[in-house]
Amino acid sequence: MIEMKLNNFFLQHKGIYGTVVIIILWYIFHYLLQTAIIPSPIETIMEFFRLLQRDLLLHMFASLYRILVAGIISLILGVSIGLYLGLNEKIDQYFSPMIYLLYPIPKIAFLPVLMILFGLGNLSKIMLITIIIFFQILVTTRDSVKGLNKEWFYSIRSLGASKFQLYQHLVLPAVLPKLFTAIRISIGTSIAVLFFAENFATTYGIGYFIMNSWTRVDYVQMFAGILAISLLGLLIFKGIDLLEKHLCKWIILEKETI
Amino acid sequence: MIQIKDLEIKYGSFTAVNKISLNIKENSSCAIIGPSGCGKSTLLYGLAGIVKPASGDIFIREQPVKENRRKTGLILQNYGLFPWKTVWENAILGLKIRSISMEEIDNTVTTILQELDILELKDKFPVQLSGGQKQRVAIARALSIQPDLLLMDEPFSALDAITREALQNLVLSLQQQKKMSIVFVTHNIEEAVFLGQQIVIMDKTEGSIKHIIENKNFGDRNFRFDEGFFQLCMEVRRIMEVSD
Ligand SMILES: Nc1ncnc2c1ncn2[C@@H]1O[C@H](COP(=O)(O)OP(=O)(O)O)[C@@H](O)[C@H]1O
Ligand SMILES: [Mg+2]
Numbered sequence: 001m002i003e004m005k006l007n008n009f010f011l012q013h014k015g016i017y018g019t020v021v022i023i024i025l026w027y028i029f030h031y032l033l034q035t036a037i038i039p040s041p042i043e044t045i046m047e048f049f050r051l052l053q054r055d056l057l058l059h060m061f062a063s064l065y066r067i068l069v070a071g072i073i074s075l076i077l078g079v080s081i082g083l084y085l086g087l088n089e090k091i092d093q094y095f096s097p098m099i100y101l102l103y104p105i106p107k108i109a110f111l112p113v114l115m116i117l118f119g120l121g122n123l124s125k126i127m128l129i130t131i132i133i134f135f136q137i138l139v140t141t142r143d144s145v146k147g148l149n150k151e152w153f154y155s156i157r158s159l160g161a162s163k164f165q166l167y168q169h170l171v172l173p174a175v176l177p178k179l180f181t182a183i184r185i186s187i188g189t190s191i192a193v194l195f196f197a198e199n200f201a202t203t204y205g206i207g208y209f210i211m212n213s214w215t216r217v218d219y220v221q222m223f224a225g226i227l228a229i230s231l232l233g234l235l236i237f238k239g240i241d242l243l244e245k246h247l248c249k250w251i252i253l254e255k256e257t258i
Numbered sequence: 259m260i261q262i263k264d265l266e267i268k269y270g271s272f273t274a275v276n277k278i279s280l281n282i283k284e285n286s287s288c289a290i291i292g293p294s295g296c297g298k299s300t301l302l303y304g305l306a307g308i309v310k311p312a313s314g315d316i317f318i319r320e321q322p323v324k325e326n327r328r329k330t331g332l333i334l335q336n337y338g339l340f341p342w343k344t345v346w347e348n349a350i351l352g353l354k355i356r357s358i359s360m361e362e363i364d365n366t367v368t369t370i371l372q373e374l375d376i377l378e379l380k381d382k383f384p385v386q387l388s389g390g391q392k393q394r395v396a397i398a399r400a401l402s403i404q405p406d407l408l409l410m411d412e413p414f415s416a417l418d419a420i421t422r423e424a425l426q427n428l429v430l431s432l433q434q435q436k437k438m439s440i441v442f443v444t445h446n447i448e449e450a451v452f453l454g455q456q457i458v459i460m461d462k463t464e465g466s467i468k469h470i471i472e473n474k475n476f477g478d479r480n481f482r483f484d485e486g487f488f489q490l491c492m493e494v495r496r497i498m499e500v501s502d
Contacts, residue, residue: 155338159352160326173342250342250383
């Protein structure tokens with residue numbers, strides 16, 4: 001218990017330490033370059049809080065909404081198809097060539113197609129993020145099921161488990177840690193993609209906010225937007241960490257003992 | 259209790275178990291010993307119904323084996339515990355899968371964990387346990403379904419000598435107390451001689467039985483200190499080393 005508390009304490013300090021160093025570096029750049037394009041951190045932070053009282057929060061929510069909806073859809077689809085393919089090698093044979101070809105394609109290039117098919121609104125943006133994350137989740141899930149220890153399957157079958165119980169007690173918990181890793185990578189990707197997608201046919205979203213500030217040559221506001229998107233990313237990551245800590249206690253113990 | 263007739267098990271075209279016939283009595287213990295790769299695990303999986311025979315029959319209590327026979331407990335070589343479940347969750351899994359009431363599970367499993375002296379570990383995860391403790395959890399899980407037949411694949415091979423002997427004693431007393439039959443696989447001669455009432459020696463490569471020895475001293479806890487023990491070990495060793 002004491003060890004864990006100490007550990008948490010250290011992690012919190014790591015966060016503060018990282019923030020302080022970055023702000024100092026930022027300030028040095030600002031000071032050395034002496035250009036409006038890098039405003040001072042303090043000015044930016046003040047601007048950020050001022051904007052929060054106006055519509056910045058709305059922009060953040062618009063982006064968060066798109067990421068969450070896309071994330072949930074691709075999780076449901078990616079995990080269920082991934083589990084199915086991972087457990088049914090014969091069927092996977094027919095799908096894996098397609099997956100192999102489609103996986104590395106930069107799907108971001110399909111945004112125009114998606115906008116024609118699904119309209120200019122939220123749907124096409126959500127679809128774009130969904131197809132990108134979907135493949136990451138699908139491939140991770142399928143491969144980690146394939147890598148599972150055969151003994152575990154013997155062991156649960158000898159206890160008389162049904163198909164559902166096999167998923168419940170073995171397959172799902174076993175892929176969870178890798179799934180969390182995939183989700184983390186996906187979130188990073190989807191924020192980047194969103195930034196791009198939000199420059200088209202929308203007036204809400206943090207990506208739009210940043211680019212709009214840029215065209216208006218309002219660099220302080222642009223930096224406040226960058227701060228906002230970073231905080232958004234941080235918030236989502238912390239949420240995932242918390243969930244993982246709760247669901248994968250055993251993995252944390254494993255890391256500690258090795 | 260078990261009748262095996264002309265059993266043949268294949269992996270593709272490779273024959274891992276070749277025409278084995280064997281009878282195992284009620285409430286007895288059968289050791290299957292042989293060098294690595296001779297088909298011991300495959301034979302055990304056959305008894306567990308996990309792999310299907312290519313030909314031949316296996317009957318347990320006059321019934322042809324099928325997967326997940328309700329009263330067969332299986333302990334795999336690496337314990338087969340789930341790292342994401344605590345000791346308690348691992349131990350109750352068999353009963354939970356059978357939809358037994360939580361109250362009954364609680365009673366049964368608490369008693370078993372007490373018997374095996376691991377009740378205080380119930381909230382730990384497998385990664386926090388020693389090899390011997392993990393093996394006790396695996397035994398607890400297998401016993402929870404109240405088996406009449408316990409199958410074990412190299413149960414103690416990864417343990418140090420002292421822990422191994424303690425667990426051998428434990429298994430011996432459990433076998434006598436619970437009135438069950440045990441079939442276990444080992445490549446350790448002392449283990450086969452101490453724990454096997456019937457010692458089945460397998461051929462090096464053919465997947466067949468070379469020799470069967472009846473061990474009259476089975477069941478004696480102090481047999482290890484007996485001269486007869488060493489003689490029997492020597493005999494097993496000699497048979498194993500004879501090439502045909
Ligand atoms: N799943 C499998 N596919 C193909 N060959 C296998 C498989 N499992 C085991 N074998 C082969 O069958 C033989 C017997 O294996 P096994 O029963 O595990 O031996 P033991 O337990 O005595 O070491 C070995 O030669 C092994 O390589
Ligand atoms: Mg083996």
